[in-house]
Amino acid sequence: MDIFIQQILNGLVLGSIYALIALGYTMVYGIMGLINFAHGEVVMVGGMVTVSVVSALMAAGLGLPPLALILIGLMVAVAACMLLGFTIERVAYRPLRKAQRLAPLITAIGVSIVLQQLAILVWGRNYIPFPPILDHDVIQIFGASITRLQMVIIVLCLAIMGGLLLVVEKTKLGRAMRATSQNPAVAGLMGVNVNTIISATFVIGSALGAIAGLMVATNYEQVHYYMGFMIGLKAFTAAVLGGIGNLAGAVAGGILLGIIESLGAGYIGDLTGGFLGSHYQDIFAFAVLIVVLIFRPSGLLGEKMADRA
Amino acid sequence: MNTMTKQPASAKKVATFVASAIVLAVLPFIVGGTFGNSWVRTLDFALLYVMLALGLNIVVGFAGLLDLGFIAFYAVGAYTFGLLASPHFSLDMPFWITLPLGALFAAMFGVMLGTPVLKLKGDYLAIVTLGFGEIIRIFLNNLNAPVNLTNGPQGINLITPIEVAGFSFGKPHEFFGITFNGVYMYYYLFLALTVLVVIMAWRLQHSRIGRAWVAMREDDIAAAAMGINIRNIKLLAFALGALSGGVAGGLFASFQGFISPESFGLLESIMILAMVVLGGMGNIPGVILGAVVLTVVPEVLRDVIGPLQMATFGKMIIDPENARMLLFGLALVVMMLVRPEGMLPSKRRKAEFEDAKEGV
Amino acid sequence: MAEVLLKIDGIVKRFGGLVALSEVGLTINKGEIYGLIGPNGAGKTTLFNVLTGLYMPDEGSFTFNGQNLFRAKPHVVVGAGIARTFQNIRLFKEMTALENVMVGRHIRSKAGALGAVLRDPRTMAEERAIRDKAMELLAYVGITEVAHEFAKNLSYGHQRRLEIARALATEPKLLALDEPAAGMNPRETEELKALMEKIRASGVTVLLIEHDVKLMMGLCDRIAVLDYGKKIAEGVPEVVRRDPKVIEAYLGVAHE
Numbered sequence: 001m002d003i004f005i006q007q008i009l010n011g012l013v014l015g016s017i018y019a020l021i022a023l024g025y026t027m028v029y030g031i032m033g034l035i036n037f038a039h040g041e042v043v044m045v046g047g048m049v050t051v052s053v054v055s056a057l058m059a060a061g062l063g064l065p066p067l068a069l070i071l072i073g074l075m076v077a078v079a080a081c082m083l084l085g086f087t088i089e090r091v092a093y094r095p096l097r098k099a100q101r102l103a104p105l106i107t108a109i110g111v112s113i114v115l116q117q118l119a120i121l122v123w124g125r126n127y128i129p130f131p132p133i134l135d136h137d138v139i140q141i142f143g144a145s146i147t148r149l150q151m152v153i154i155v156l157c158l159a160i161m162g163g164l165l166l167v168v169e170k171t172k173l174g175r176a177m178r179a180t181s182q183n184p185a186v187a188g189l190m191g192v193n194v195n196t197i198i199s200a201t202f203v204i205g206s207a208l209g210a211i212a213g214l215m216v217a218t219n220y221e222q223v224h225y226y227m228g229f230m231i232g233l234k235a236f237t238a239a240v241l242g243g244i245g246n247l248a249g250a251v252a253g254g255i256l257l258g259i260i261e262s263l264g265a266g267y268i269g270d271l272t273g274g275f276l277g278s279h280y281q282d283i284f285a286f287a288v289l290i291v292v293l294i295f296r297p298s299g300l301l302g303e304k305m306a307d308r309a
Numbered sequence: 310m311n312t313m314t315k316q317p318a319s320a321k322k323v324a325t326f327v328a329s330a331i332v333l334a335v336l337p338f339i340v341g342g343t344f345g346n347s348w349v350r351t352l353d354f355a356l357l358y359v360m361l362a363l364g365l366n367i368v369v370g371f372a373g374l375l376d377l378g379f380i381a382f383y384a385v386g387a388y389t390f391g392l393l394a395s396p397h398f399s400l401d402m403p404f405w406i407t408l409p410l411g412a413l414f415a416a417m418f419g420v421m422l423g424t425p426v427l428k429l430k431g432d433y434l435a436i437v438t439l440g441f442g443e444i445i446r447i448f449l450n451n452l453n454a455p456v457n458l459t460n461g462p463q464g465i466n467l468i469t470p471i472e473v474a475g476f477s478f479g480k481p482h483e484f485f486g487i488t489f490n491g492v493y494m495y496y497y498l499f500l501a502l503t504v505l506v507v508i509m510a511w512r513l514q515h516s517r518i519g520r521a522w523v524a525m526r527e528d529d530i531a532a533a534a535m536g537i538n539i540r541n542i543k544l545l546a547f548a549l550g551a552l553s554g555g556v557a558g559g560l561f562a563s564f565q566g567f568i569s570p571e572s573f574g575l576l577e578s579i580m581i582l583a584m585v586v587l588g589g590m591g592n593i594p595g596v597i598l599g600a601v602v603l604t605v606v607p608e609v610l611r612d613v614i615g616p617l618q619m620a621t622f623g624k625m626i627i628d629p630e631n632a633r634m635l636l637f638g639l640a641l642v643v644m645m646l647v648r649p650e651g652m653l654p655s656k657r658r659k660a661e662f663e664d665a666k667e668g669v
Numbered sequence: 670m671a672e673v674l675l676k677i678d679g680i681v682k683r684f685g686g687l688v689a690l691s692e693v694g695l696t697i698n699k700g701e702i703y704g705l706i707g708p709n710g711a712g713k714t715t716l717f718n719v720l721t722g723l724y725m726p727d728e729g730s731f732t733f734n735g736q737n738l739f740r741a742k743p744h745v746v747v748g749a750g751i752a753r754t755f756q757n758i759r760l761f762k763e764m765t766a767l768e769n770v771m772v773g774r775h776i777r778s779k780a781g782a783l784g785a786v787l788r789d790p791r792t793m794a795e796e797r798a799i800r801d802k803a804m805e806l807l808a809y810v811g812i813t814e815v816a817h818e819f820a821k822n823l824s825y826g827h828q829r830r831l832e833i834a835r836a837l838a839t840e841p842k843l844l845a846l847d848e849p850a851a852g853m854n855p856r857e858t859e860e861l862k863a864l865m866e867k868i869r870a871s872g873v874t875v876l877l878i879e880h881d882v883k884l885m886m887g888l889c890d891r892i893a894v895l896d897y898g899k900k901i902a903e904g905v906p907e908v909v910r911r912d913p914k915v916i917e918a919y920l921g922v923a924h925e
Contacts, residue, residue, distance in 0.1 A: 110641030
C-alpha cells in the first residue's frame with residue numbers, strides 16, 4: 001500500500017510537468033492543427049538556460065538566496081524560450097501554413113535537430129548537474145514521502161494551468177484564440193489578427209515550456225541536450241490522451257499519464273513475474289498513445305469526430 | 310505513363326543503360342583507388358540505404374502513409390540474421406534461411422503495426438509509428454534479462470558474413486592476381502540486390518496495386534467507393550515496405566558483423582524519411598538520389614569539416630559530428646521551405662504540391 | 670412484373686442523437702431509372718451513402734440482386750454491382766483520366782503484388798485488358814481526347830463524364846449518380862440525359878439524386894421523395910407530383 005501511494009505521488013509530480021508541456025502542444029494544435037515537434041526542445045532550452053544562469057550568478061558570488069537565484073534563472077529562461085518559440089513559428093512554420101501536412105512535420109523535425117545540436121555546441125554532450133542549492137526536505141504523507149520541492153512543483157503547475165484557463169476563457173486574447181481555432185478565416189474576417197494570435201500561442205506555450213524545463217531540471221537535478229525528446233513525446237501523448245486541442249484535456253491527460261507511468265513502473269515486475277523490469281517505464285507512454293489513438297482517437301475529453309463522406 | 314506495353318527500346322536508351330552499367334561496375338575501383346577502401350564501404354552503405362529508402366517509399370511515397378518508425382523493420386531483419394548466424398546462440402544458419410526469414414518477420418511486424426493504425430492519418434500515424442519504433446528499440450535494449458535474448462546494449466557480435474557455395478563475402482579474395490577486400494564483394498552483392506529492389510518497386514508502382522495506392526493516397530473515400538479494399542491495400546504497403554527493410558537489415562548485420570540497438574534509433578528513421586522526402590517522394594530515381602546524397606554527403610563532411618577548420622582557423626571550433634548534424638537539420642528546414650517536393654519529384658507529386666500552394 | 674434489383678427496408682441511420690434516416694424502405698427494379706428527390710437536408714445523400722456502403726446503417730435490411738449487403742464494406746458493395754459518383758466530384762485529381770478509369774477496373778481484376786513484380790503473361794494480359802476497357806469507356810462517355818490529361822485539368826463537364834466512366838468500369842448493375850447535372854448548363858444537361866438513357870439501354874439500372882425536379886419528372890421511371898429522413902412518397906412521376914405530402918414538403922421549404 002505504501003508503494004502504491006508513493007507511486008501515485010511520484011506520478012503526480014511527473015504528471016503535472018507533463019501537463020504543463022502538453023498545454024504547449026495542445027494550444028498550437030488547437031489553433032494550427034500542427035504538431036510542434038520542436039516543443040520538447042524548447043523545454044530543454046528552458047532547463048539549460050536556467051541552470052546556466054543560476055550557475056553564473058553563483059559564480060559571481062553575489063550571495064543571493066536560492067529562491068532568488070532560481071527566480072532570476074527562470075525569468076531569463078522564460079524570456080529566451082518565448083523568443084525562441086516566436087522565432088520557430090516565424091521561420092519554420094509560417095511560410096508553410098498552406099503547404100501539405102508533411103512539410104511542416106519535416107521542418108519541425110529539422111528544427112528539433114538544429115536546437116539539439118546548438119545545445120551541444122553551447123553546453124556540450126554531458127549531463128550538467130543542477131547547482132547544489134535545492135532543498136531536500138521530505139514530507140511524509142500516508143507513509144509515502146515527497147520533497148517540499150516536489151510539492152512546490154505540483155502546486156505551481158496547477159496554479160499556472162488555472163491561470164492559463166482563465167486567460168483563455170475570460171480575456172480578449174483568449175477569445176480571439178478560441179475564435180481562431182474554430183475557424184481562422186472567419187476569425188480573420190471578424191477583425192482578429194490571426195498572425196498575432198498564432199505568434200501569441202507559440203510564445204505562451206514556450207513560456208510554459210520554459211517553466212516545465214526548470215521543473216524537470218530541479219526534479220532530476222540535471223540537464224542534458226537530449227532531455228527534451230522523451231519528455232516532449234510523453235507530453236504529446238498526454239495531450240492526445242486528454243483530447244488534443246482541449247486545454248483541460250491536456251491537464252487531465254498529463255496527470256493521468258504520469259500516474260499510469262509510475263504505477264506501471266512500480267508494478268511491471270510483479271505483473272510479468274519479473275520478466276520485464278522498471279526500465280520498461282518508457283514503454284507505457286507509447287502503449288497508452290497507441291491504445292488511445294486506436295480506441296478513442298479524439299481523446300478522453302475530446303469531441304467525437306463524426307464520420308463524413 | 311504505362312510502361313507495361315512494350316515499346317521498342319531506342320538506341321539512346323540502350324546506350325544510357327550500358328553506360329550506367331559500366332559506371333556502376335567500375336565505380337568501386339575508381340572510388341577505392343582514389344580515396345581508399347573506406348569510401349567503398351560508404352558506397353556499400355549508400356546501396357543499403359537505397360534499398361531501405363525504396364522500401365519506405367512504398368509506404369510513404371506510394372501509399373501516402375507517414376511512417377516514422379521504419380527503422381524497426383530494419384532492426385527486425387538485422388536481429389533475425391544476427392541471432393541465427395552468430396555465436397550468441399551458437400547458431401550458424403546460412404543466409405538463404407536467415408535473410409528470407411528476417412524479411413518475413415519484418416513483413417509480419419509491418420502487418421502487426423499496420424492493423425491497429427488503419428484508421429490513423431498524417432501526423433497521428435507518424436507519432437504512433439515513431440512510438441512503435443521506440444518500443445522495439447527499448448525491447449532490444451532490455452531483453453538481456455532475465456533471459457538473454459538480444460544481449461541488450463552490448464549487441465550481437467561476430468555475425469557470419471554471407472557465404473555462397475563456400476565463397477565468403479566477408480573475406481578478401483584474389484581474382485586475376487589482384488586482392489579484393491570484402492567491401493568490394495559486398496558492393497556487387499548489394500548492387501545486384503538493389504537493382505532487384507528497384508525493379509520490384511518500379512513494377513509495383515506501375516501496376517494495378519500501384520494505382521490502388523495512388524488512388525487511396527489521393528482520396529481514400531473515393532478509392533473505397535471504387536471497390537478498393539482499403540484495409541488490404543494499406544496492409545500490403547506496410548508489409549512490402551517492411552519486407553524491403555527486413556532484407557536490408559539482414560544484409561546490414563552480415564556486412565557489419567555486429568549490431569546493437571544503437572543502430573536502430575529514431576534518428577535513423579528520420580534519416581531514411583529524409584532520404585525519401587528530400588529526394589522526391591514517390592519517384593524512384595528521386596529516392597535513389599536522396600539516399601545516395603544523404604549517405605555520401607555526411608561522410609564527405611566528416612572528412613572535410615575538421616581539416617577545413619584547422620586550415621582556416623588553425624583550431625577546431627565546432628566538432629565535425631556536431632556540425633554534420635547541424636547541417637542536416639538545417640537542410641531539412643531549408644529544403645521544406647524552398648523545395649518541398651524534393652530534388653527529383655514525380656510529375657504527380659509536383660502537381661500535388663502546386664495544389665497545396667494554391668490552397669486547393 | 671418487374672424484377673427487383675435492390676430492396677431496403679426499415680433503414681435507420683443516426684449521427685449521435687440525430688436521426689438522419691428513419692425507417693426508410695424502397696425497391697428499385699431492374700432496368701429502370703429511379704429518382705430520389707427531396708428538399709435540402711432531407712437525407713438523400715445520407716441514404717445514398719448507405720446504399721453505396723460508405724455509411725453503416727444502424728437498423729434495417731438491405732438486399733441487392735439476392736445478396737445481403739446490410740452493413741457491408743464499400744468494396745463489397747461495389748463488388749456486388751453498385752457503383753456511384755459524388756455530388757462534389759471526387760476524382761483522383763493527380764491521376765490521368767485514363768488512370769482514373771483504370772482504378773475503376775480494380776475490383777474486376779485480380780493481379781496481386783507478386784504478379785505485379787513478376788509480370789507473368791497472365792498479369793500482362795490482364796493489364797492490357799484493363800487499359801483497353803478503360804479506353805473503351807472513355808470513348809463511351811465521349812472524352813477519349815483527354816485520356817492522358819490529369820483529371821484536375823479537365824473541364825467541369827468532362828470531369829462529370831469521367832466520374833461516370835470510372836463508375837461504369839466497375840461493371841455495375843446499378844449506377845448511382847449523386848446530382849450529376851449540378852452546375853451544368855442546359856446543353857450539357859441534355860447531353861447527360863442522353864448518356865443516362867444510353868446507359869440504361871445497355872442494361873444498367875440507374876439511381877439518381879437530383880435537385881432539378883423537372884428533369885427528374887421527365888427522366889425517371891419511378892421516384893421516391895424523402896423529407897426529414899422519412900420516405901413520404903414513391904411511385905411514377907405523375908402520381909408523385911400530385912401527392913399532397915410532396916407538395917407540402919416542397920412548399921414548406923420554398924419560402925425558407
